[in-house]
Amino acid sequence: MKFLENGTVTSPKGFKAAGVIASVKPSNTTKRDIMMIASDVPCTTAAVFTKNLVKSAAVLVTKKHIENGVAQAVIANSGNANTCNADGIEKAERMAELAAENLGISADDVIVASTGVIGQVMPIEPFEKAVPEIAKLMSENGGSDACEAIMTTDTVKKESAVELTLDGKTVTIGAIAKGSGMIHINMGTMLSFVTTDAAISAEMLQSALREAVEVSYNMVSVDGDTSTNDTLAILANGKAGNEEITTRNADYAAFTEALTALCKKMAKKLAGDGEGATKLIVCSVKGAKTNSDAKGAAKAVICSSLVKAAIFGADANWGRVLCAIGYSGCNVDVEKVDVSFCSKAGEILVCKDGAGVDFSEELAKQILLENEITIAVDLNDGDGQAEAYGCDLTYDYVRINGDYRT
């Protein structure tokens, strides 16, 4: 298994994509904001969605369209979430129709996604105008443009691809994602689309996706707010020519491992580019009674506003880490907990057996001034482990979110 240089959603065989500037939000005249991804042939498909009771019309329409486990294209926009709108369903269905007409496929095989401001009526005109143009631009080099079109407050594009060998054939899995604010555990992303040329049944694809998401996107939090629009969809077109995966065999395991590695990489990209973030924070917990205890503790640490602010200030305030573990619900013996801070500048033990140890504040500062920080926690109480991904809390988070609509 290896990651590809410049990998994206058009890296697997038989996928094309494009994105254009359509001014869904009238003030946007410089950034691509509507995109499509399509496979040459129908795909098996699987997806996971937000658990928020308030759902985008796009989520509701997509759920209906992929009920049969088949899809062939994605249409998505930024600039408007199409959520809490009386005419939302109508608009989302129209997006699917436009994609289908211009791609020559069935509207029922189109996945629809939107991201942006909640509760503003979405104009359909930009889609009527842009979709025919996008259909003409679709190419095997279009993944990156599609990725740009789903960005909102994201400062970098998040795309990647991984390659593995299944059944003697080269199989590729590619992904794009957007997500910067309103990001929390289950699902910790706004939108992500994954493509693969593997041959795999819809049932096995859903199973592999759930396994991968559990330890990647579901372990990311930026600000504790679960979006209304979260959608992670995967399309598999079988063009690699491997024997179709229909059971949990060795090929299933290899495919799931590669998909998991890809999703973890994307999850870290999301966390590190959280709104206003200057640092990626990884909380790595081991020695828990169970994996579930480890997950609970790791999530609480990366969700703590106080830990996030301390890391922003490069302040080795480990007491806040202990505090978060203490209220996480994790079954923990607080007198056994060890905590270290690590980065490429080094590693420093700051808490042993639940109490402070003498440490060099100078070295701690150096470690915390890096842009990727690991908070390593050993609960010394079993074999359970987990990792969660977050970011620091900064002035810019407040600036960005104090005036988002305008």
Place this chain on the structure above:
Amino acid sequence: MKFLENGTVTSPKGFKAAGVIASVKPSNTTKRDIMMIASDVPCTTAAVFTKNLVKSAAVLVTKKHIENGVAQAVIANSGNANTCNADGIEKAERMAELAAENLGISADDVIVASTGVIGQVMPIEPFEKAVPEIAKLMSENGGSDACEAIMTTDTVKKESAVELTLDGKTVTIGAIAKGSGMIHINMGTMLSFVTTDAAISAEMLQSALREAVEVSYNMVSVDGDTSTNDTLAILANGKAGNEEITTRNADYAAFTEALTALCKKMAKKLAGDGEGATKLIVCSVKGAKTNSDAKGAAKAVICSSLVKAAIFGADANWGRVLCAIGYSGCNVDVEKVDVSFCSKAGEILVCKDGAGVDFSEELAKQILLENEITIAVDLNDGDGQAEAYGCDLTYDYVRINGDYRT
């Protein structure tokens, strides 16, 4: 029932208090940081504490001391939380001993509390030196000095008192509290001490306290972090001369009503002075299927970083309110939800039946520029209601917490 002007913890009969500058944190030479409150006679007592598994030694010692339902004094400090310290219990017990020796009471009757940085060894010398001095200064006018001594990042003192008539006698209840950061639901305070001259059994006092806390301190969140040191203790010395309350009779109801009003007032003071806060946010939910659903929704709204940042920016981003209700776990029909923003500048409906309505952005801005904002939510689905208290998320929250230890 009426609130007293300049009411505080020494307003009830038979209570004295004092606080001095003791430099528990060596850099502090200007603010009172150790205090005592004492009753002339032993009191019935009740308390609620943090649910964090990581607990201050002060919490552990206090729990032991009040097991018998009797206490006579409080000793508390700011500048050090005495949490995650190997010698914490020893130091907390020594605080109680010093208070007892100098007040001429039993150490088992002393409530101990600490607040400040977690995980730094607490120096005992400042207590050895200051407590005899504090004992000499104890007076019926000392409540406000005691209140100052528990402040950390608080910008204003939180104190109040309420008066009611029970059994023909005037009964007074006074309170002080500190709390600014690391504040979340259950308990939404760091420290609060309540005194009363009512005669009431320890069992009824605990019951009244639980009722009052449930709708006041337990409905406050500043940053979602549950502290390790939360302590709310009440002392009742019987000096008012009313017939002792030993059952849930009319006097119990009147006492609980007054205690609840006092705790709500204090809870709002805490929320409005949250770290970095410029505004108090009240989320008032009605029309829920149950009170518990209303509570869940109200809490989610005031805990949402995105709602908090929008209110800071005076941005009427009601979609974030809907989003928070959607993930709150509240049983809600999202297509029935109405939302208004209210302040002394007016009231404006921004969402009706789960979808946006046309509204004047100018009026919305005026309303949100006030320093006390109510987000009024009607779920139109029953009689359940609740109120929760929070504050906006500001640049100053980040500044304060990016470098708190130093």
